[in-house]
Amino acid sequence: MRFHVILLVAAVALGNSAVGEQQSLDSCAIQVKRSVQHEFQHVVAIGWNTSKGIEYGCGGSLITPKFVLTVAHCAADGDANVPTVVKLGLKEQGRTDDSSLSQVLNIKSFRTHPQFRFSKKYYDIALIELEREVELNDAICTACLWLEDTTPEEAMRAIGFVSPGFSPNFDPILRNVTLKEISGKECGEILPLSGRTLPDGLVKEQFCAGSDDQDTCEGDSGSPLQVKRAGINGDMIPLIVGLVSFGTPCIEGSVGVYTRVSSYKDWIEELVQLLHSANRENGPKLKLNLHQTYQHIESDFFGMNPTLTRINVVPPYYYRT
Numbered sequence: 001m002r003f004h005v006i007l008l009v010a011a012v013a014l015g016n017s018a019v020g021e022q023q024s025l026d027s028c029a030i031q032v033k034r035s036v037q038h039e040f041q042h043v044v045a046i047g048w049n050t051s052k053g054i055e056y057g058c059g060g061s062l063i064t065p066k067f068v069l070t071v072a073h074c075a076a077d078g079d080a081n082v083p084t085v086v087k088l089g090l091k092e093q094g095r096t097d098d099s100s101l102s103q104v105l106n107i108k109s110f111r112t113h114p115q116f117r118f119s120k121k122y123y124d125i126a127l128i129e130l131e132r133e134v135e136l137n138d139a140i141c142t143a144c145l146w147l148e149d150t151t152p153e154e155a156m157r158a159i160g161f162v163s164p165g166f167s168p169n170f171d172p173i174l175r176n177v178t179l180k181e182i183s184g185k186e187c188g189e190i191l192p193l194s195g196r197t198l199p200d201g202l203v204k205e206q207f208c209a210g211s212d213d214q215d216t217c218e219g220d221s222g223s224p225l226q227v228k229r230a231g232i233n234g235d236m237i238p239l240i241v242g243l244v245s246f247g248t249p250c251i252e253g254s255v256g257v258y259t260r261v262s263s264y265k266d267w268i269e270e271l272v273q274l275l276h277s278a279n280r281e282n283g284p285k286l287k288l289n290l291h292q293t294y295q296h297i298e299s300d301f302f303g304m305n306p307t308l309t310r311i312n313v314v315p316p317y318y319y320r321t
Contacts, residue, residue, distance in 0.1 A: 038089075038092065038138060038139045038141075039092060040090070040092060040159050040174050040176070040238070041062075041089075041138075041139055041140050041141035042061045042062045042063075042140075042141060042142055042143035042224070042238060043059060043060075043061060043062075043090060043159050043174055043223065043224065044059065044060045044061065044062055044068055044086045044087060044088050044090070045058075045059060045086070045087045045090060045161070045172035046058040046059065046060055046068075046070060046074055046083045046085075046086055046107075046128070046222065047083060047084065047085045047086070047087060047104075048077060048081055048082075048083050048084060048085075049084045049085065054085060054087075054104075056087065056161075056172050057074070057077060057083075057221075058070060058071070058074035058083065058221045058222040058223075059159070059160065059161065059220055059221065059222045059223030059224075059244070060074075060086070060128060060222045060223070060224075061143045061223075061224045061240050061243075062088060062134060062140070062141070062142050062143065063142055063143055063144075063145065063240075063268075063272075064142060064272065065133040065134045065136060065142065066129060066130050066132075066133050066134070066275075066276070066279075067127055067128065067129060067130070067272055067275075068086055068127070068128040068130065069125070069126075069127060069128075069145075069224075069240065069243070069261070069268070070125075070126050070127075070128060070221075070222030070243065071124045071125060071126060071221055071222040071243050071244070071245055071259060072112035072113055072116040072123065072124050072125055072126040073116075073118065073124055073221065073245075074126065074221055074222045075110050075112050075126060076118075082110060083107055083110065083128075084106065084107055085104050085105065085106055085107060086104070086105050086107060086128060086130060087102060087103070087104045087172060088102060088103045088104075088105070088134055088139075088140045089101045089102035089103055089137070089139035089140045090102065090139075090172050090173070090174050091172070091173045091174065092173070092174045101137050101138060101139035101140065102139065102140075103134060103135065103140065105130045105131055105132065105134065106130070106131040107128055107129070107130065107131065108129045108130060108131045109128070109129045109275075110126060110128055110129075111126055111127045111128075111129065111271060111275075112125075112126045113125050113126065113264070113267060119196075119197070120197055120198070120199070121197050121198055121245065121246055121257070122198075122200070122203065122205070122206075123205070124243070124245045124246075124259045125243060125259050125261075125264050125267075126222075127268065127271055127272070127275075129275055143224065143226070143237075143238045143239070143240050144237050144238065144239050144240070145239060145240050145261050145262070145265065145268070146226075146227065146239040146240060146241040146261060146262055147262045147265055148262060149204075149262060149263075151181045151207055151209075151241055151242070151260075152227045152241060154227065155178050155179065155180050156178070156179055156180070156181075156209065156225050156226060156227050156241055156242075157176045157177070157178055157179070157225070157226055157227070158176065158177050158178075158179050158209070158220070158223065158224070158225045158226075158244065158256075159174055159175075159176050159223050159224055159225075159226070160174070160175055160176070160177070160220035160223050160244070161173065161174065161175065161220060161223075177211070178211065179209040179210055179211050179225065179256075180209060180210075180211065181207055181208065181209050182208040182209060182210050182255055183208075184202055184207075184208065186208075187202065187208035187255055187257070188201070188202070190210075190248060190253075190254075190255050191208070191247065191248055191255055191257070202257065204260070204263065205259065205260050205263040205264070206245070206257050206258065206259060206260060207242060207257070207258055207260055208255050208256065208257055208258070209225060209242070209255070209256055209258055210253075210254065210255035210256060212253065220244045221244050221245070221246075222243055222244060223243070223244045224238070224240045224241075224242070224243060224244075225240070225241050225242035225243070225244065225258050226238045226239055226240050226241055227239050227241060240261050241258075241260075241261060241262075242258030242259060242260055242261060243258060243259040243261065244256060244258060245257050245258055245259050
């Protein structure tokens with residue numbers, strides 16, 4: 001099997017460093033030495049500022065020092081409040097990590113896919129632009145994207161949180177589970193399809209995954225499902241295959257539906273390029289081979305009536321927030 005992957009440069013938004021050499025998402029390489037101790041340096045927690053403190057309720061993946069990849073339904077909680085911060089350098093279950101390496105950054109903008117609607121479960125993907133670039137360190141590094149139209153043949157690892165769900169001032173601790181793709185037919189038998197939220201059934205931009213005794217759970221929405229491949233310098237690089245979207249209630253034998261990241265390569269590439277260029281009008285440009293002009297930069301939920309942005313949870317489908 002031909003593995004056509006992209007190694008998204010850690011230096012994509014690092015001013016003069018390596019940017020001039022970047023040609024497209026298909027021709028890049030990790031520039032930062034990855035830590036052995038911190039296995040999931042790219043995983044972030046997305047939080048909401050509340051009167052009780054920061055409540056973390058979604059996950060995501062750092063794909064450049066300025067951008068986080070997550071799902072669109074994390075653009076608002078059940079009360080239509082928008083997320084405000086991202087925490088990086090998270091602790092991992094069973095390890096004593098140096099919390100001084102963690103960072104909390106404000107969210108500058110949350111860009112949902114222009115065709116996403118809260119009333120449906122399609123186009124569930126988004127990009128978060130951070131207020132400033134992350135300071136990469138031993139606990140924080142970027143991930144890459146899997147670009148094959150099909151999922152990897154081997155098992156994949158889903159990254160989530162030890163204590164799922166919203167909890168004031170909860171310090172997110174990472175856990176991981178091993179999952180394999182489930183056929184659409186088998187998935188449909190476990191997860192009956194709703195004509196209201198999934199009128200076209202599961203589409204090619206989605207896939208199912210699960211195992212007999214492990215699954216992602218509530219609070220894991222937006223977190224990555226990934227594999228690893230050796231990079232050009234010998235380091236094992238995480239490649240994001242899918243994003244936690246929704247699934248059956250989190251019990252033994254449950255299944256999850258994931259947004260297929262490779263289906264949105266062009267959208268990710270164009271939006272990162274557009275926002276990067278807008279922020280660097282007088283500086284070096286990020287050179288990417290764009291296939292078309294991005295026309296929908298403002299077509300996100302921010303222009304909608306807040307009453308329309310509520311996440312309606314209808315069994316048996318649960319957004320994993």
